[in-house]
Amino acid sequence: DAGITQSPRHKVTETGTPVTLRCHQTENHRYMYWYRQDPGHGLRLIHYSYGVKDTDKGEVSDGYSVSRSKTEDFLLTLESATSSQTSVYFCAISPGQGGTGELFFGEGSRLTVL
Amino acid sequence: RKEVEQDPGPFNVPEGATVAFNCTYSNSASQSFFWYRQDCRKEPKLLMSVYSSGNEDGRFTAQLNRASQYISLLIRDSKLSDSATYLCVVTLRGYKYIFGTGTRLKVLA
Numbered sequence: 001d002a003g004i005t006q007s008p009r010h011k012v013t014e015t016g017t018p019v020t021l022r023c024h025q026t027e028n029h030r031y032m033y034w035y036r037q038d039p040g041h042g043l044r045l046i047h048y049s050y051g052v053k054d055t056d057k058g059e060v061s062d063g064y065s066v067s068r069s070k071t072e073d074f075l076l077t078l079e080s081a082t083s084s085q086t087s088v089y090f091c092a093i094s095p096g097q098g099g100t101g102e103l104f105f106g107e108g109s110r111l112t113v114l
Numbered sequence: 115r116k117e118v119e120q121d122p123g124p125f126n127v128p129e130g131a132t133v134a135f136n137c138t139y140s141n142s143a144s145q146s147f148f149w150y151r152q153d154c155r156k157e158p159k160l161l162m163s164v165y166s167s168g169n170e171d172g173r174f175t176a177q178l179n180r181a182s183q184y185i186s187l188l189i190r191d192s193k194l195s196d197s198a199t200y201l202c203v204v205t206l207r208g209y210k211y212i213f214g215t216g217t218r219l220k221v222l223a
Contacts, residue, residue, distance in 0.1 A: 031209050042201070042215035043158070050209065090157060094209065102148075103203070103211050105157035 003027050006091050006106035014114050019078040021109050023091030025071075031094040032074040033103070034058075034066065036087040043090065049074055081113045115140055120202050120214035128222050131192050135217045137185045137202030144204040144212075147178055149187050152199045152216065161187075161200070192221045 003026030013019055023032060034046040035058075045058030047066040055066050063085060065077045078085055091106040120137045127133045139147075147164035162169065164176040164185050175188040185202055202214040 033211070035213075040215065043213040045210070045212075048209070092211075094211075102160045102163075103150075103158075105159070107157050 004091060004093055004104055004106045006089075006109045008109060009107065010110045012112045012114065013081050015082055016080050019081050019111065019113075021076045021089055021091075021111070023074045023076070023093075023106060025074075025093045027093060027095075027104070028071060029093040029095045029104075030071075032068065033092040033094070034064075034074065034076045035090045035092060036060065036085075037090060037108075038087050046076065046089075078111075081111075083113050085111065086113045087111060116214075117141060117212050118202055118204055118214040120200075120217045122215060122217060124218040124220050126220045126222055127192055129192055129194060131221075132188065132190045133192055133219065134189075135187045135200055135202075135219075137187075137214050137217075139183050139185070139202075139204045139212075141204070141206060142180075142183065144183075144206060146205040147176075147185050148203040148205075149174075149176060149185075150201040150203055150213075152201055154198075158201055158213075189219075192219075194221050194223060197221045 005024050007022045033048040035043040037043045044060045049055045049068040067075045089109045092103045094103045118139050149161040150158040151161045152158040164178045168177045173190045177186045199216040199218045201216045
């Protein structure tokens with residue numbers, strides 16, 4: 001299995017509080033991704049990174065920010081959590097190289113915003 | 115229109131049956147194609163890549179039709195352990211992975 005861990009795995013928070021989810025990899029892969037998964041919507045890309053300090057927005061980036069100060073860590077921050085951000089968040093990594101690389105996922109972080 | 119579309123199912127089939135899923139994609143510039151499997155409350159995992167010439171892995175066969183922009187997955191001799199959600203995935207520009215919403219399969223004893 002790919003060395004990718006997410007923390008925390010479960011979190012309950014209140015509306016308006018900031019939340020940070022961490023993704024850590026030991027594979028030295030270039031690309032890292034944050035997805036959210038909701039019933040009826042499937043996996044939707046929030047942000048991705050193609051290198052240290054290099055990030056870009058996905059299709060559902062509003063209300064989220066990311067940072068990647070080291071190859072191995074990709075942080076997802078909810079500036080001020082809302083109930084609509086209740087979801088399961090998956091981090092994924094890929095070596096890249098023309099899209100032929102497999103996408104490996106972390107086990108997911110289940111976030112509930114009350 | 116969604117970039118990747120799948121029939122959500124559920125497909126309920128008896129053990130031993132053959133079942134096929136289709137997936138359509140809208141962007142003709144899509145480069146790579148995959149089927150992922152996701153078990154309930156678990157992370158998605160790669161089932162197989164899909165090549166233009168078609169490819170087989172045991173009981174699983176994947177096909178790609180670029181002209182019609184669809185991908186298929188055929189499962190022969192279904193097992194109870196095949197029960198899962200199957201996600202169709204395409205890539206754009208080499209690094210952007212776009213997922214379908216998934217097709218749920220339930221294999222019945």
